[in-house]
Amino acid sequence: MTTVTSEETMRTDYTSRLKDHGGLIALAIILVFNILVTPNFLHTQTLAVNISQVATIAIVAMGMTLVIATGGIDLSVGAVMALSGALAPLIFLSDFGQAYPVLGLIAALLFPLLAALVCGMFNGIIVSVLKVQPIIATLILFISGRGIAQVLTNGNLQTFSNPEFSYLGTGKILGFPFQGWLALAIACLLFWVVNRTIFGRYLLAIGGNERAARLAGGPVRGVKIGAYVICSVLSGLAGLIVVAINSASDAARNGNLMELDAIAAAVVGGALLQGGKAPIFGAILGAVIIQLVKYTLLANGVEDEVALIAKAAIILAAVYIQQARKE
Amino acid sequence: MLDQNAFDMRKYISRNPQSVAVWIALFVLIVFGLLRYDNFGSAYNITSFLNYNAMFIAISVGMCFVILTGGIDLSVGSVAAFTSVVAAYLSPYGIEVAMPLAILSGVGFGLFNAVCIVFGRIPPFIATLATMLGAKGGSLVISGAQTIAVDWGSNFTHLGMEKAMGIVPWTIVLVGILIIGLWIVLEMTSLGRTILAVGGGEDASVMMGLKVNRAKIFAYALSGGCAGLAGVFLASGFGAGQPLEGVGWELSAIASVVVGGTLLTGGLGSIPATVAGALLLGLVFNILNFENGKGWISFSAYWQMVIRGAFLFAVILFQTRVMYRRPNVEFAK
Numbered sequence: 306m307t308t309v310t311s312e313e314t315m316r317t318d319y320t321s322r323l324k325d326h327g328g329l330i331a332l333a334i335i336l337v338f339n340i341l342v343t344p345n346f347l348h349t350q351t352l353a354v355n356i357s358q359v360a361t362i363a364i365v366a367m368g369m370t371l372v373i374a375t376g377g378i379d380l381s382v383g384a385v386m387a388l389s390g391a392l393a394p395l396i397f398l399s400d401f402g403q404a405y406p407v408l409g410l411i412a413a414l415l416f417p418l419l420a421a422l423v424c425g426m427f428n429g430i431i432v433s434v435l436k437v438q439p440i441i442a443t444l445i446l447f448i449s450g451r452g453i454a455q456v457l458t459n460g461n462l463q464t465f466s467n468p469e470f471s472y473l474g475t476g477k478i479l480g481f482p483f484q485g486w487l488a489l490a491i492a493c494l495l496f497w498v499v500n501r502t503i504f505g506r507y508l509l510a511i512g513g514n515e516r517a518a519r520l521a522g523g524p525v526r527g528v529k530i531g532a533y534v535i536c537s538v539l540s541g542l543a544g545l546i547v548v549a550i551n552s553a554s555d556a557a558r559n560g561n562l563m564e565l566d567a568i569a570a571a572v573v574g575g576a577l578l579q580g581g582k583a584p585i586f587g588a589i590l591g592a593v594i595i596q597l598v599k600y601t602l603l604a605n606g607v608e609d610e611v612a613l614i615a616k617a618a619i620i621l622a623a624v625y626i627q628q629a630r631k632e
Numbered sequence: 633m634l635d636q637n638a639f640d641m642r643k644y645i646s647r648n649p650q651s652v653a654v655w656i657a658l659f660v661l662i663v664f665g666l667l668r669y670d671n672f673g674s675a676y677n678i679t680s681f682l683n684y685n686a687m688f689i690a691i692s693v694g695m696c697f698v699i700l701t702g703g704i705d706l707s708v709g710s711v712a713a714f715t716s717v718v719a720a721y722l723s724p725y726g727i728e729v730a731m732p733l734a735i736l737s738g739v740g741f742g743l744f745n746a747v748c749i750v751f752g753r754i755p756p757f758i759a760t761l762a763t764m765l766g767a768k769g770g771s772l773v774i775s776g777a778q779t780i781a782v783d784w785g786s787n788f789t790h791l792g793m794e795k796a797m798g799i800v801p802w803t804i805v806l807v808g809i810l811i812i813g814l815w816i817v818l819e820m821t822s823l824g825r826t827i828l829a830v831g832g833g834e835d836a837s838v839m840m841g842l843k844v845n846r847a848k849i850f851a852y853a854l855s856g857g858c859a860g861l862a863g864v865f866l867a868s869g870f871g872a873g874q875p876l877e878g879v880g881w882e883l884s885a886i887a888s889v890v891v892g893g894t895l896l897t898g899g900l901g902s903i904p905a906t907v908a909g910a911l912l913l914g915l916v917f918n919i920l921n922f923e924n925g926k927g928w929i930s931f932s933a934y935w936q937m938v939i940r941g942a943f944l945f946a947v948i949l950f951q952t953r954v955m956y957r958r959p960n961v962e963f964a965k
Contacts (some may be wrong), residue, residue, distance in 0.1 A: 378757070431945075431948070435948070435949070435952045436952065437948055437952060438896055438897070440704065440757055441886070441890070441896055441944075441948065442948070444883060444886065444944065445941045445942075445944050445945045445948070446941065447883070447941075448880070448883050448937050448940050448941035448944065449937055449938045449939075449940065449941025449942060450941075451937060452934050452935065452936070452937025452938035452939075452940075452941065453938055455934035455937070456932065456934045456935060456938060459932065459934075460932070460933075460934055565761060565765065568758075568761070572758075578755055578758065608772075608773070609772075610768075610769045610770075610772035610773045610777065611769060611773060612769070613765045613766070613768055613769030613772070614765070614766050614769035614770065614773075616765055617762040617763070617764075617765035617766040617769070618762070618766075620758060620761065620762045620765075621748060621752075621754065621758075621759065621762045624754050624755070624758050624759075625748075625752050625753075625754055
């Protein structure tokens with residue numbers, strides 16, 4: 306009897322561990338595949354390119370992870386990226402920004418993030434005060450956020466040359482892209498927030514059981530609004546980085562389909578769509594996997610369109626495995 | 633029994649006040665347009681307006697069924713783009729071949745959604761998001777990312793460009809049949825009642841022994857089929873299969889359904905009110921175009937998205953604050 310039981314527990318332990326670490330295993334498979342197949346994969350330049358591209362996905366995905374932890378979803382991240390990315394060049398290219406370059410640069414960094422914060426407040430208040438489903442609540446900004454960005458820029462591509470601002474996307478520390486370090490710093494900060502602060506505890510409690518959290522006297526509204534605000538501000542930051550990388554701002558394309566990448570990264574990283582879990586480093590792992598799949602397909606000559614289908618398959622597989630784990 | 637089936641206006645208004653509001657808003661906008669603009673009531677404006685909005689009405693009524701079950705279908709825009717390419721490729725064989733096969737390909741995507749949701753237990757929002765990506769990738773692959781011209785020699789373009797008996801465009805005839813058919817299905821068949829019951833309370837419906845899975849599969853397959861029909865309209869009306877179209881259509885459709893007073897949590901809503909919602913959203917832009925023509929104000933195309941979002945926001949505020957204050961109808965899940 307005892308041997309059977311222990312064997313069974315060992316087996317379930319093994320399978321559950323496989324499911325828990327599915328992301329790492331997937332990452333290992335992709336890495337081995339690339340090392341064997343993709344030319345020049347083990348090259349510092351490849352690493353730098355991938356880090357500079359994965360950073361924006363990771364930053365948004367971490368914010369998305371917090372929102373998903375409350376049992377919500379934020380579809381407006383791409384639109385917020387477009388909005389903040391459109392605002393920054395408008396500010397430092399304005400007369401004020403040209404006359405006072407330093408003040409203009411500071412304003413160009415702060416004001417877009419402030420606009421993103423307002424977007425997050427808007428989402429959070431609709432979700433937590435008006436009690437509208439998150440999908441629909443964030444749909445409003447998903448539609449009109451990009452529209453506002455395009456109205457502001459009249460749909461024009463804004464190009465600029467501003468080395469100080471571009472440092473955000475092209476700077477390097479110790480040979481690695483600045484935004485990679487930034488993403489890492491944000492991850493450490495958020496990890497601390499989730500695991501070591503009251504805000505983090507309530508965040509997970511709300512996702513676990515919102516009613517119970519409210520009855521226990523938790524500040525449910527405030528924490529939910531906080532999650533949406535953090536997600537939006539991080540999206541705003543990602544929008545600035547994309548603009549800095551390109552030295553150009555295109556409101557129609559900045560952050561396009563980012564909500565899908567971010568949700569996929571969060572889910573692949575282990576966030577439960579029902580809420581109650583906020584694996585911050587999981588989101589980075591998810592973002593790395595998404596980026597590497599994209600890179601692998603691209604580097605091996607597979608068309609972009611097929612990469613879309615691959616991404617769809619990854620999302621479905623990740624959620625399916627997650628559902629199986631829950632039951 | 634007969635009394636219960638008879639249409640009771642007062643009961644209808646009290647049960648679904650917003651669908652009455654949307655008809656009133658539609659009426660007011662039409663009167664406003666007729667009084668303010670010279671050509672608003674012209675046959676040309678009316679037919680081109682309806683012809684263009686037929687696509688959106690089709691996907692909106694399909695979306696309505698999905699939302700009534702408590703789900704959502706984000707894939708309709710990409711599926712419509714995919715089927716427009718399929719229809720364009722099949723156009724040499726004529727409309728009687730191209731249309732059914734294109735619609736069937738849309739139903740295929742809908743069935744895939746249904747399988748993921750019903751049997752894979754994947755949340756509707758994620759499953760249809762993946763299908764959205766997949767269908768978009770698929771349409772780009774089969775078209776080589778090019779618009780595919782339809783065969784002008786066959787009768788395919790007659791659907792989108794000619795009129796039945798010289799008066800009513802064929803698209804409008806088809807959409808009219810679709811609306812009436814689905815209205816009957818929802819209000820008068822056990823399948824329709826089951827769909828409403830599923831949205832009202834899925835667990836309770838299962839315990840009642842209702843065929844919940846069948847109802848959900850029907851709803852998603854229908855939504856895919858309606859998107860397929862919209863794709864046929866697109867290819868036929870614009871003379872080409874367009875793999876890059878359909879972006880944001882799911883939002884228009886969801887907005888139409890919501891404006892029509894259907895509860896997003898499912899269980900309450902109506903087909904005619906959804907059609908009215910779609911017409912109302914379309915009319916706002918029609919009137920904006922006329923207003924631009926008058927020269928008093930000038931809205932760039934980019935304002936459309938802002939206004940669409942603001943409109944959705946206004947309706948949501950209206951729904952949550954004014955209409956559904958009864959404690960037993962929680963707007964959120």
